[in-house]
Amino acid sequence: MTEPKNAQWKSQKDSEEEFQGDPEDHRGRERVRLLQKSLRDKVFECKDAGAFWRVLRGWTDPRPKPIQVSLEVLTEEFQKRMNEPEECPASFNMEQLRISAELFKGMPRINEDVSPKKSFSRKLTLADIEWGKQHIMKHLSTASGIDDFSYGDIMEIPNEKLRALLQEIIDKKIFPSKWLAALSYRLVVLECCLLKFLTLLIDRRVKEYAVEAKLIxxxxxxxxxxxxxxxxxxxxxxxxxxxxxxxxxxxxxxxxLKNAFPAVNRNVLFLTLNSMGVAGDMID
Structure with a gap:
């Protein structure tokens, strides 16, 4: 009767474990045998199909290429790309830019919400928090912010406590310092997840008003x-x-448009939003 294949593998494995010799013997053939044994052991140790395919892909997938650019060079390049240019191109209307800067300085710190539904001063509700959590459910694998706080951590916060925290921040217009640690340049992936959650809710209100006012x-x-x-x-x-x-x-x-979003002048952006009626506690 033919021995089952698994038994043959096991028998061969047991016999190889008993071998003790110099890997350099027999012109290196023994080294090859030991390597084969090591690879076979990795397959036997797989607990499920997923583990098996991870091992197989580790053998067959192309090896990652060595990094050609240093972290310092990448950081310098990203800072240039993700912020407003230090010197505006000659095609910019510098006079208009100067006027916009002066107008922005003259904007009141507190602006009245003139939207019909009070989209920017209406208090956050539990329904808002539930909607936000439902939205981030699709992004739980997103990297944590610079403070190591993730979307998964947000899901663990009771809705009422989360609502109260975000509403207090809007009312007092003061952000926790850790939330702003990544704002030196605009890589969203480095922003605090709680900050992104709040801006998600604000974005929803902006869209609510924009659709209502037919601005889009x-x-x-x-x-x-x-x-x-x-x-x-x-x-x-x-x-x-x-x-x-x-x-x-x-x-x-x-x-x-090269670097269109990060290069937007924020003074002009807020002036434009204000002129369109996007104003109130959430925007202030």
Whole structure:
């Protein structure tokens, strides 16, 4: 009767464990045998299919390439890319930028909420916290902030205590110092997760007001519920087909603004938001 395959492996394993000799014997063949035994042992030690595939991928996946750029160089480059430019390009309207800076200085510290639903002064509710937690459930694997506080930690905070904490921060307009530790440059991944949770709730209120006031054009499909970014390619295709059918020439300009989001001047941003009615406790 043929011995089961597993038994054969076990028998061979036992016999190899009894071997004690110089790995350099027999022109290195014994070293190869010991390596094979080591690899086979790793397979036998797998407790489930997941462990097996992790071992297999460790053998077959390409080895990571050595890092070509130092951390110092990366940090310097990111600081340049993720902040406003120290010197504005010649194409900038410097006079308008100066005027905006002066107007920003003249803005009152406390601004009235003129939105119909009091979107920016209405107190946070338990429903807001529940919505926020439901949202971050999809991102529990996100890296912790600079304070080692994660979205998973937020999920452990009772809703009422979390609501009270965030509302007190809005009312007093004072952030814990650790929350602001990463604001020297704008890498979102380094921000405190509690800070990101609060800005998530504020973003929801901004969208609520923007939709109510019809401030968002129909062409804005990104980051909007029920919209998809592939809506615009579809529209472009329809316009192209129509132009071809009517024998017309259609010109398309594709503009890619370098470092557009981090390079936005915050003074101008807040002035623009204020002029559109985005003002109140949450924004102050």
């Amino acid at each position: 054009p129909e062409t804005q499909n990104g980051f909007m519920a029920t919209y998809r970014t592939n809506n615009n390619p579809f529209l472009l295709r329809v316009m192209s087909d129509r132009a071809a059918a009517e024998g017309k020439v259609m010109y398309v300009a594709v503009v890619d």
